[in-house]
Amino acid sequence: MLVSLLLIGIAAWGIGFGLISSLRVVGVVIAVGIFLFLIALVGLIGAVKHHQVLLFFYMIILLLVFIVQFSVSCACLALNQEQQGQLLEVGWNNTASARNDIQRNLNCCGFRSFSPNDTCPASCVKSSHPCSPCAPIIGKYAGEVLRFVGGIGLFFSFTEILGVWLTYRYRNQKDPRANPSAFL
Secondary structure, three states, rough: OOOHHHHHHHHHHHOOOOOOHHHHHHHHHHHHHHHHHHHHHHHHOOOOOOOHHHHHHHHHHHHHHHHHHHHHHHHHHHHOOOHHHHHHHHHHHHHOOHHHHHHHHHHOOOOOOOOOOOOOOOOOOOOOOOOOHHHHHHHHHHHHHHHHHHHHHHHHHHHHHHHHHHHHHHHOOOOOOOOOOOOO
16 A cells, blocks of 8 residues: 555655646556555455455456566566667657656757757757757666566565565465354
8 A cells, every 4th residue: 555655645745846747648657556555455454354255356466566566577687778778769759748857857959969950958959058858867767667667566575475465375364353153
């Protein structure tokens, strides 16, 4: 639950401070946060009520989340500088709103080069200083962010597999409040 609330809070914080103007990115982050919150709620209700079916579905969905998260975390940690550059260039070419946010916040223009015919919201365009390209600046931050996100994702993926194992282990326990003379 904490991770889901953290995701929703970070997305709201990014919108509130104007760091992110792409509603698509924020919408995806909030949707993932809500999905994780609902999954955690299913697990909590299943554990409190000793409901085996809810715990079974919680275990299966948590296992699928583990597989996806572990794969993405390993991919983040395994990318080299060249692959990061290719990935950043594809992202740069496919989004306009994030491109404008990056140029404005990092005070750079263009990915590898900037032509005077292009528009750029950076403050360096208005001044007499030449604008630097964004690729080296983004590349410096991207490596750090990928290692951080990959490490955090790897940590939480192992806590998720621990949750799957605990759910499997304790799913078939009898409810201590149940009537012992009842058949089911």
